[in-house]
Amino acid sequence: MSLFPTYNRFPLTIVSGSGTKVQDNQGKEYLDFVSGIAVCNLGHRPPEVQAALQKQLDEVWHVSNLYQIPQQEKAAELLTEATNLDHVFFCNSGAEANEAAIKLARKHTQKEKIVTFKQSFHGRTFATMSATGQEKIHEGYGSLLPTFDYLPFNDVEAVNGLEGDDVAAIMVEVIQGEGGVVPGTEAFLQSVEQKCKELGALLIIDEVQTGIGRTGAPFAHQLFGLDPDIVTSAKGLGSGFPVGAMLGKASLVDSFQAGAHGSTFGGNPLASAAVCATVETIFNPSFLEEVQAKGQFFMQKLEQSVLPLPMVREIRGKGLMIGMQIDGQAIDLVHRLREQGLLTVVAGPHVLRLLPPLTASYGEIEKAVVLIEQVLQEQERLQNV
Structure with missing residues (x-):
C-alpha cells in the first residue's frame, strides 16, 4: 500500500450513503452511529448542503483570502448570531482551530502558559498535541512544548488552587470526547470560568466535537451558561466538507x-x-429541540435495556453524544456490532461511543439499542460458557 499506516482501519469499504444509512462494496447496509466521528450531523449527503455545494461548484471554488468572500462573511454572521462571540477565523480542521486559539491567547495576553486537562484531546499538530492531556498521543515525539500544564478534569479543588500571573488561558472541553465521553460538571466548568477571571486569562472552550447541535444546543457550553472568550469548532460544521472555525x-x-x-x-x-x-438547518430552534428529545429518548432506552446488563458500568453524555463504559475491550463490541449492521466507535479502551446523525429517527435509535442489547447478551453468554 502507498499510504502511511497511521490508522487501524476496519475491514469495511463504504461506497455510498444517504441519511443514517451507508452501504459497503459488498452491498451490505449499515446503520451509521459514527457519523464520520460526529461530522455528518445531518446524515450523509443532506439535500440542503448538497444543493448549496452544487450551486457553489457551478460558480467559483477557490479565490484565496486575498479577496472578499461574501459566503464566508455570511457563515461568520450565522455563527456569531448563535453565540455571545463576535468574530470568526476560518481554517480547515479542529486542530487548526485550536492552533489559532492558542496563538491568539498568547499574543493577546502576552503570557505563555496554557492550562488544559488530563484525558483531554485538542488535536495532533505539535501545539495541540502538547495541549492534549493524554500520554499515548505524546509518545515518540520527544520534548513537548513546555508551556502546557494539565489539571485533573472535573476537579474543582485543583482549579481553585491554580495560581500565577503567567497563565494566558485555560482550555477545556465541555464533554471530553476522545477521553471517554465524560461530561464536565456544572460546578467544575463554572470554577474554570471564574478562575480565568481571577487570573486575567482567557477561557477557551474546545467545541470541535460537542458543537453544531450535537448536544441539543448550537454549542454545548450554552447548556451551562458559560461565557467563553474563544470557542473552536469543526467536525459537524460543514457536514463532511473540511472546515474549522475559531470564534472570539x-x-x-x-x-x-x-x-x-x-x-x-x-x-x-x-x-x-x-x-x-449546515448551520441554517441545525441552529433552527425546533431542530435543536428535537435533538434534545431524541437524546433523552436514546438515554432512556439505553438505561432501561442496556444499563442493567452485567458488562455495563455506566452510560453518560448529552444530546446525541453518548458513551457506554463496559467491562472488557470496547473495540470487541464495535466489531460485533458492525457484523450486525451497526457502526459505532470507541472512546478509549473501555467506552463505546454513540454518535448518530442528529437526523436519526426514533425507530433507528430504538433499533440500535436492540442491537447493542443483543450483542452484549451474546457476549456475556459466551463468557459464561
Whole structure:
C-alpha cells in the first residue's frame, strides 16, 4: 500500500450513503452511529448542503483570502448570531482551530502558559498535541512544548488552587470526547470560568466535537451558561466538507490583525457554502429541540435495556453524544456490532461511543439499542460458557 499506516482501519469499504444509512462494496447496509466521528450531523449527503455545494461548484471554488468572500462573511454572521462571540477565523480542521486559539491567547495576553486537562484531546499538530492531556498521543515525539500544564478534569479543588500571573488561558472541553465521553460538571466548568477571571486569562472552550447541535444546543457550553472568550469548532460544521472555525470576542480583534495568522483554504467559497447550509438547518430552534428529545429518548432506552446488563458500568453524555463504559475491550463490541449492521466507535479502551446523525429517527435509535442489547447478551453468554 502507498499510504502511511497511521490508522487501524476496519475491514469495511463504504461506497455510498444517504441519511443514517451507508452501504459497503459488498452491498451490505449499515446503520451509521459514527457519523464520520460526529461530522455528518445531518446524515450523509443532506439535500440542503448538497444543493448549496452544487450551486457553489457551478460558480467559483477557490479565490484565496486575498479577496472578499461574501459566503464566508455570511457563515461568520450565522455563527456569531448563535453565540455571545463576535468574530470568526476560518481554517480547515479542529486542530487548526485550536492552533489559532492558542496563538491568539498568547499574543493577546502576552503570557505563555496554557492550562488544559488530563484525558483531554485538542488535536495532533505539535501545539495541540502538547495541549492534549493524554500520554499515548505524546509518545515518540520527544520534548513537548513546555508551556502546557494539565489539571485533573472535573476537579474543582485543583482549579481553585491554580495560581500565577503567567497563565494566558485555560482550555477545556465541555464533554471530553476522545477521553471517554465524560461530561464536565456544572460546578467544575463554572470554577474554570471564574478562575480565568481571577487570573486575567482567557477561557477557551474546545467545541470541535460537542458543537453544531450535537448536544441539543448550537454549542454545548450554552447548556451551562458559560461565557467563553474563544470557542473552536469543526467536525459537524460543514457536514463532511473540511472546515474549522475559531470564534472570539470583539476585545480580541486587535490582536489578530492582517498578517497575524492565515490559512490558504480556510473558509473558501465551497467551505463557506457548506457551513451556511449546515448551520441554517441545525441552529433552527425546533431542530435543536428535537435533538434534545431524541437524546433523552436514546438515554432512556439505553438505561432501561442496556444499563442493567452485567458488562455495563455506566452510560453518560448529552444530546446525541453518548458513551457506554463496559467491562472488557470496547473495540470487541464495535466489531460485533458492525457484523450486525451497526457502526459505532470507541472512546478509549473501555467506552463505546454513540454518535448518530442528529437526523436519526426514533425507530433507528430504538433499533440500535436492540442491537447493542443483543450483542452484549451474546457476549456475556459466551463468557459464561
